Each structure stands twice: as C-alpha cells, then as structure tokens.
Amino acid sequence: MTPEPCLTLVSPADILAAIPYLVGFHPADSLIVIGMADDQVQIAARWNLPLPPDALTPLLPVLDREKTTELILVGYGPGPLVTPAIDKARTLATRTGVKVAEALRAENGRYWSYVCDRPECCPPTGTPYDPTSSPVAAQATVHGMVALPSRQALERTIAPFPGPVRMSMRTATAGAIAEVRSRLSRSTDVEAFARTFVAEGLVRVRSAIAAHAAGARLDDTEAAKLGLDLTIIRVRDEAWTLIDDTHVPLWKDLTRRLEPRFVPAAASLLAMSSWRAGDSVLAVIALERALTIDPAYSMANLLMQALQHLLSPAMLRGRLPTPAELDTAMGTPSAAWLLPLTTLLDDPQESATA
Template identity: 70%
Template sequence: MTTNGSTSAATPTPCSATITPRSATPIPTPSSATSASSSPSFVPTLTAAPAPAAAPASATSPAAPVAPAISATTPAAQAAAPGALSGATSASNAADTSTTEADLPDLPDFPDLLDATVTPDAADTTLEASEQEREPKDLGQEPEPGPCLTLSSPADILAAVPYLVGFHPHNSLIVIGLAHGQAKVVARWSLPLPPGTLGPLAPLFDREGVTEIVIVGYGPGEVVTPAVDEARLLATGAEVHVGEALRAHEGRYWSYVCNLAMCCPAQGTPYDPSTSQVAAEATVHGLVALPDRETLERTIAPVTGPVRMAMSHATTDAITEFRAKIMAAPDLDAFAKQFVAEGLVRVRSALTTHMEGGRLDDAEVARLGLDLAITRVRDEGWTMMHESHALLWKDLTRRLEPRFAPPAASLLAMAAWRAGNSVQATIAVERALAIDPNYSMANLLMHALQNLLSPTIMRGRLPTPAELDATMGPAHAAWLLPLINLLDDEDLQSPPE
C-alpha cells in the first residue's frame, strides 16, 4: 500500500473567521504554465485557528491568497501525542462482517492518494456512541475555540501548511476548503494525480458548504501545474472561489492567481518556513510538523528488539493456552460462549485501565489480540468508541504480533477519524490492510476516508452492545473460525526482530 492516501472526518475546534480580499477579480481558467500562471491578484490576510494538540496530521485550517484574511481551525498535528492515531478495495470478509459494518452505505472505490480532513459543524464534533458513552457527552455543546494563527502572506500560508497536515509535504497537492471564513476541509494528494482523482471534491464542497478554496502545490512545475489547473477548473465548475493557488519548490514559491511582477516575479519568491513567526506560534500552540509522512508512519510501526521478543513469547503462551482449552472442551458452542464473554470483559477492562492511565502487560495484550480476532469482541470496542480510546488501540497495534494487529489497527483508525486525525487514521488502515487486504472493517474505513466522508455519517448508526447481541444472537463455535484460521496461518507470522 502506498503512503499517499486517505481521508477522514475531523472534530477540530471551530473558530470565527473572515476573508478580506484586496481584490476579488474572477479567476480565469488556469493556464498550463510550469510555474505561475497569469491571473488576477487576490490579496488577503488570513487567520487560521488550530485545535488542541492531540492528533497528528489532521488539519482544518485556512490558508490565504496572495493576501487574504482567514480564520479557521485544525486538530493538532502532533504525531506523538497520546490521541494520535493512524487502503485497498472494498472486499468483504464474510467471517468479519457484523451489523456495525452492514449499517453503513456502500462506498465507491477511490484511489488511495490522499490525506484529508472534513471538519464537522460544532454540533457534530462528537459521534453518538454506546449508551455508556452518551451521558457525559453533550453533542450540541459548542467546543471552546482554539488558538489562532494569523497568516498575512503566501509565505505564512506555506509556513502553516505543514502544521495543518502534520508533516512537511513533498510532491503534493493541498486543497484547503473554507465556508463562511471557517476551514472545513484540508486535503493532500501525492503527485502526479491519476485522471479523475479530484472528482470527489465537488460533492464534498456542496455537502460541506465550501465557498472558497486555497490551493498549494509542492514540486516542479511540470508536476504541480496540471494538478493545480485541474483543481481550479473543478472549483470553477462547482462555483467555488479560488482565493489563492501557489506552487512551492526548492525554497521559492509562485502564485497562479497573481501576474504582478512586483510581488510575484517570474523567478519565484524566496521563503523560509523555519524562520516564520507562524511556525513559532504553531509550536507554542503545541502543533508539530514532522519531516515527512514516513516519519508519521513510524509512530505506529511494530515494536522491535526485546519488546518484540517478549510479546512473541507472550503470544505463544496465549495460543498454547487457547489450544489446550479448546481441545479439552466437550461442547464447542459452550466454549465459544464462554470465550466471547471473557473477551468482552477483557476489552472493557483494557479500556478502563488505559482511561485511568495504566498500561496492559504483555500477557494481557497477547490475550486481547486473540480476543479481538472474534468479530463480536472487536465490535465491542467499535460500539463503545471514543477518541480517548486511541491510546489503547495504538499500543496494541504496535505490540501485537502482526497477524493479530488488523482489528486493533482498524479500531485505532476509527478513533483517529472521530478525532479529526485523518492522516494517522489512514496510516492505521494501511497497516491493517498490508497484513490482511480483505479485512472488511479496514476496507470500510478506507472507503469512508478516501471519499472524504465526515464521521458524522455514523451518528445514530452505531448499535449498542445490547443491540449487537440481539442482532448477532448467542455465540457459537463458528465464531471462533477467524481466530483458528489465524493460528493455522503461519505464513502471516513475522519473526521477532
């Protein structure tokens, strides 16, 4: 799976904003020039408001044209933060299908080429979860506004983008969507773009009420310009104003909407994001911009060395214990019922332990890895999902033996998606699908991310544990087949490093 793609819905803190262009001349059809094309200049001052630093690579901030003013929000792009989380085709694994997944709409295929964040309205910042989660959550409560970054020039925009997506983009196209002065979408694609890649943006603009976008391309003109042209044409067709379109490469930038030599010379304008006041302010606010996406991927990479050896031994012990018990069971249906019941208890206990600041030991992680192979046990974590559960699922994703990681990685992706940490949600899904390309929960989440869907589509659609029990019926021996198949599939087992 390539490292360039996904989408997600965010829950950043909204912030009021205004865009005050110096001139608002309609933007013509973009040219195919390799640097900046000639277009009317649009000069504003922009204010972007990032949300609390807790989730990497998720963004919802504005950017500004050659000089507009915007104020927006973004979930913190902090890769190593506790709340930090992390594609394929929509293949459905029958043994891994539950009512949780069946409740969702079918989603079309979309190339795994983007990282994006959709910012729900204030009243939609929290998904409705299980009954246990609903009481303390006031879904209509207005989130506290986060700090604001003031961006008054293209250089400020370029300095802010890495903090909005969580890492410094390379050979990338960034589109920032605004509605009523508030950032609603930040999306990144790797370049070059396959034909039709930007198609999902048009319905997204309509759904999210986006009225203006800022486009930033990173790389040489022959790669960036066609993508910027396509984005501008799409915006024109959707009647969305392009406030600014920039290309940045090797320490210089060009504007596609300004043809004034005094401010946008043909040779480009030098800039240094590391010396920008915006970068300093972002750091003070707790935002982090990692060197690249690969660095972010390593934050959920499998553990190595002595930790991996210890987990390997603990997993072997858990498997040996399970095999001994199932071989000695006189009634497999009764054994399955007891195993699932104990697994549900272990999931709830693990969530409680992490919520209280604790950490599971190796034996507990290994047993939970076996438990989560059972769809009903995994779905307990799904129905109780909350952003704060990300730490547990991240810990399990890293420590579990690879063949047991897809359920935990998928739950991590769901928690990240809910928190607005779209890039890490994508990385988590990619991790799951690299191990099991047919894992249905991971495929479902990848399609939601790739199609720029907001997590609010899940509102009211997650069943409670009691509703799951009523739908799925009592546990029986067939429920154990996914786990038994994993135990027999030695090809998926990775040797300790």
Template identity: 70%
Template sequence: MPMSVNTSAARLTLASPADVLAAVPYLVGFHPSASLIVLGIVQNQVQLAARWNLPLPSQALLPLEPALTRERIEEVILIGYGDGPQVTPAIDQAGQLAARLGVQVGEALRCHGGRYWSYVCDLAQCCPPEGTPYDPATSRVAAEATVHGMVALPDRAALEGTLSPLTGPVRLSMRNATATAVAAVRSRFAKAADPDRFAREFVTQGLVRVRAALAVHAAGGRLDDAEAARLGLDLAVIRVRDEAWTLMDDSHAGLWRDLTRRLEPPFVPAVASLLAMSSWRTGDSVLAVIALERALAIDPSYSMANLLMHALQNLLAPTLLADRLPTPADLERTMGIPRASWLLPLFPLLDDPPDIPAPRTPAL
C-alpha cells in the same frame, strides 16, 4: 488573505501565503513534497484537508467534487509542491472543478526550493516572478501549532515510522506472550465439551477485557505484554472488535496506536483499523490511511479496513459513518447469543499462528 482558521487541534491565524504554507504540514502531519493539497474552508474552519501525490493519476480528483458539495465548502486553498510542469496542471484541474461548483479559490500556490508562487496574484511587488522565499520552521504559525500539540514530521515515511512494529526486546517479549496466550486458548478450546458455551465465555470475557483496556488507557496506564497479547486474540472476534468500535471516542487513539506497534502481525488488522477510525474521527486522515495500509498489507480482505479505506478515498466525513454506528446494546440485541461460528476468524490464528514461536522456558 487574513483569516483565522480553526482545526481539530487549534485556531491558527493565517495572514499570508507563507502562513498557509507553514500550517499545511501540521494539517496533514508531515512536510509534503510532490503533492497537491486542497483545503476546504467553511466559515473560517478547515472542513476538509486532502492530499494527492503528483503527478496526479487519472481521475484522481473525482471524489473531490461530491466532497465539496457534501461539506458545503465555501472556499478552497490549493497548494502544489514541485516544479511548474508537475504542479500547474493539478492546480488548474482542481481550480476548474471548484469554479464549476461555484466554490471560491481563495489562494492557489506552488512551492519549490524554499520559494512560493501564487496563481491568483500577478503583482510583482508581492508575488515576484522569481518567487517569494519562505521558511515554515521559523513561522509564527509553526510555533502556534507546536504549542497546541500539533506535529509535522519531515515526510510521509517518518509518519509511517510512528506505526512501524516495535523491535528488539519488546518484540521478543510480545512473541513469547502471544505464544503463551495462543497456547492457553487452544488448550481451553480443545477441552471444551460444548463449543457454543466456550464461545459465550470467550466473548463475554473479551468484552470485559476491552472495557478494562480502555479504562487502563484512560487512567494513563499501559497494558502489559500478557494483557496486550490476550486482547489481540479477543479482537480477532468481530463481536469483540465491534464493541471497541462502538465505544470509540477521541481519546482512544493512543491505545490502538500502541497495540498496532506491539501486537504480532496476524493480530494487527483489528487494532490498526480501530486506530484508523479513531484518527479519522479527530481529523487525522493521513494517519488513518497509513494505519489501514498496515492492516491491509497483512490481510487484504479485512472488511473493516476496506470499508474505512473506501470512505477515506472518497473524502467522506467521519460523522457520516459514526452516526450510523450501533451501540453495544444494539450489537447484543441484533447479534444475539454468542455461538461457536463467531470464533471462525480466530481459528486460523490458533491452528497455525504465523511467526509466533512456542513459549520459551526460562533458563534455570
């Protein structure tokens, strides 16, 4: 099965089942276990990489059929991680679905205990009954992927840890900065004679701060705690958040990842959703899902996170949504002049910011 597979990050030459198994952790971001992986190939390009937990929940593969059709997948590679009773039904189900659509199953593998078995080859000389040993860590493919900056963490929990909130002195500093920013905005609003004028100023300044933050990140810099905390308040307003969304490009994930880890929980849903969109655009659907899980754990009703999660669960390509995004000029034209009602999502954070103590007075 020699083939050269393009990914969003690199071209990986896969000449054997062992090469495929070495590539999978870099395609999904971690070394899977108890999983079904489906790779959809179009002209030697990985167009689709999807993962399900095993055993498969009922109807779990329903989104796969329209995805294979929509993406015009020519060939699939199926990989199951686990013992035979767990993996074989899932492989059969995915293989039958592909056959029904006329999609070739290029390879179907089961991996367990450092060995693999092929469901499409029964030749003892290349696929013995006891399985074929393999070691992804020593593979040429792993070396190629690493050179191109691709990363495979030990498991999904380790990948989740890359988005976990920062602790220790960083957390204390961010809490203080957030409390200061909240107090300042609350005070300004209390003194505002015209709420609509206050909203116009808030949104205008927030749009400037979004662009400034992107510029700092593009130059290799990092927002300080006061800047990060203030931007967190800005992004609570949908018009400001959507400015960041419409300006999205593939280089922004680092900024949104940093803020997802640094901001206080009430302000995380917006930046985690922006991180999800940025990750999804670059083909990192697993990280996108983890970011959305963080957002929805804090605010289950957050609409942007729910929209993106629905798209990911249905294996939609990011281009389907990206091509429908308005420009900043479109937002300005359709939404009109900012008014006080735009700040409604921010008010609960100003009135009763959870887990944010009052600013500390420095010791003399």
C-alpha cells in the same frame, strides 16, 4: 476534516507554514486543498502526485457539505508534476462556484503563485520562504499541533516495536495461543467454549478501555490476549461501538505491539479513533498497515472507502449500534465465530512487511 485550531493565514508564507501542521507532516509530491468558510479552515485534504483520474471528485459533495466559500491550493514538487493537478483543482472550483483565493507551487524552499503574475511580488524565479520562521508555526505549536518531517516519519509512529519489546510480545503471544489451544483441546462442547471465550473477550475490551482511561498500559500478557480476542468480530465490534477519539493511544499501542497477523483489528480501531479525532492522515496510514497484512479485511476496506470519499466522521454519530443491539443482531455466539481466530492460530507465518 475537522476544523483545526485558529491559525492566522495572511500571506503565502503563512499558508506554507501552516500546511505541515494541518496534514501532520511536511509534504512532498503532493496536492493540498484547504477549504475555508467564515475565515476558518474546514477542509485540509492531501493527494499524492501525480493525481489518479477523478481523484478530486469526492471533493464535490464535501465543498457543499462544509459550505466552503474559498479554496487554497498548494502543490509540492516540480512544475510538470504540480501544474496539471492545480489546473484540475481550479476547474473543479469553477464548477462549484467556489473562489480560489490562492494557488501555489512550492519546491526547494521557494514558491510560485498561479493567481499572481506581477513580477514585483511574484518573480518568475520564485519567492524564498522558511516555514519555521512564520508566526503560524509558533501558533500551531502553542495549540499542540505537530508537523513531522515526512509521511514516512508519521508511518514510523505506528510501526512495530523492535528489539526487546518485540521479543517479549512474541513470547506473550505464544503463551496466549498455547492457552487457547489447550482450552480448545480439553473442551467437550465447542459451542459452550465459544460463548465463554466471547464473554471473556468482551470483558477484556472494556477492561482495556478502562485501564487506558485511568492512565495504565496493558502488560504483555493482557495485550496478547486482547489481540486474540479482537479477531472475533463481535469482540472487535464491542470496541468499535465504544470508540472515542481519546482511545487513539490505546489502539496505537496495540497496533505497534501485537504480532503482525493480529494487527488488522487494532489498526482499524486506531483508524476509527483517529478519524473521529480529526486526524484522517493517521487514519489512512493505520488502514494501510491493516490492509498490507490482510487486503480483504472488511472493516479496514470500508473505512478506507469512507476516507477516500472525504466523508466526515460526524456521519456516524448516532448510527453505531449499542452493545445490546449487537447482541440482538448477531445472536448467540457459536463455534463458527471462532474461525477467524483458529485460522490465525494455525498460521504461524508473520508478514515481513507489517
């Protein structure tokens, strides 16, 4: 939802060249809604087609919030799939008084306009276009924007690391689990152990963020221990309160390296940092990863609702609690805080879909 670097959109071909960079990949079977204000892109939202009922309803408050004056609508796919979605979007624009500057359908390297019926410029057979030949593609590249071939390609950027990396992390995770179990079995005071374990986790979160800022990468043992730490809500929320859009690489790395059952917290933090950085598409994909593993994971569900309602991450500015406020609200660590971790320690089955 964050405005992108300035891209000059003069023609339908320019619009079609810009969209893959605005959403991060070349879409298919999709509706794209671009909201403009003062000749700047303020909204770039995407939906799968066919549209679910009321899918566009969250756009209503967004158009007002972003003071949108014009919409550009683009549907990717065959006419019977795209046209109903374009019609719904145009109806919504009419209700809000926002002008539809352009409405296009794109399929197999050709586009058709819903707002132009002049055959000399918009022939019924469509107009060929090449998104790679537009100056917009060069502009986007200069600005560091990336367009992957498909949504599946973007999903692969946070997929689990395979091969030796996976085996090494599996060994490190087994070692971290064995250490926690050993400490728990030797402990005569579980409440004291919980306080110690949470304190260590808070230190590890801050150390990981500091190491990332310094350009370092956690080794497998550190990563595995942090994965266990993040199952504790107070430890995870420490990372949440400190979240910054520069933290995306850290949480992406953890999302890819951790054993699946420990991924939901890291993937949710990746979603949060991506959302803050303006990459709502990656945020949604990260949340899908978290919810595939644990459909009841509350942080992922809350963030998914925010993204589905096209909320701006700016709404969180000044609203996240500080670590001190978390301590006050949550109180002293107790043995009950360890339940999410101990449940996972006792469940060695890994999700095959993660």
